[in-house]
Amino acid sequence: MVGQKNDTKVHTADLELADYLADILPVKDRARIEAHVAECGECLARIASAHESVKEFRKGAKSGKGGIMNKINLYLVFAILTFLLSFAMPRYFIQLLVVTVLLGIKWIVDSKTTKMLVMIYEAWKNGSEKEASRILETFDSKRF
């Protein structure tokens, strides 16, 4: 094991931890790394952060490729569709209207604008106006 030394502790090498997460290590090496991270808080934090970060990165890459027809916009399209259908099929008017409302709520909750508002509210609640305006600037520059 090629480890890196921080303070007084020897940690597992970055590449070994990465290979562990990518599931390309032999069983014996996986067991050795698990034994280490079960005891070492820093290495556990490193793999926990990497797992979360890569997941978020891949999720963003996937939804970014969908363009206008990504999952969130699909909720809006189906909401409009069911709303129009409710007039075309008066027999199921209430049912279709309920579906419209549910899809509409899902679209609002999942949209980036709402997430931005929640982040600004949380930053403002924590008393950091600077942080709130930073979030606003970041979102503005990305034209969300």
Next chain:
Amino acid sequence: MKNECSKDDKALIEACAAGDVKAWAQLVNKYSRLIDISIDRHLKKYGIEFSCQDIEDIRQEILSSLWKGRKLETVRGRRDISYWLSIVSANAALEYMRRKRRLEPAKLVGLFDMIGERSLAELIPSSEIDPGNASCRNELLKKADRVIRGLPQKEKLVIKLDIIHNKKHAEIADMLKMPIGTVSSYIKRAKEKLQRELKDFF
């Protein structure tokens, strides 16, 4: 997990290692967002405050170490460098904060102290702990730490991911490549033990 993100890493890294500037620009474009996410997540994990400028500076340092420091040589032949790059970014973020004297060494050893209120509430009935009483909380955490240290290795790993890192059972299962049922039973067993031991604390 293979997807669009990891498709061309091998060729891209080879080209970068050979000094191809165009390939380097492509790599930077592909992974800058991952570097930012990783810095953000890891610093938040340690409760360290940072600004957009800090992220910018750390990202520049990482990219410079990859290109000028030829760190990419380490991952030659790999098809997917996402996890490695994320770990490298997390290390660089902590190193940057250490240099700027915004990270006390105690924070690193005391990660267990960052156990969330949700996890604490799950272990102890709310009526039995005063959230405002810091010394009581610290004593409780010390005791919980001792109990966790005594758990079997797999249970220890899984319960730490659950209560310290607030991971969902499915996420732990995905991370450790374990069946979700096994993860849930490890957590259940460990929590029962913790609850039993911590009950005697009061």
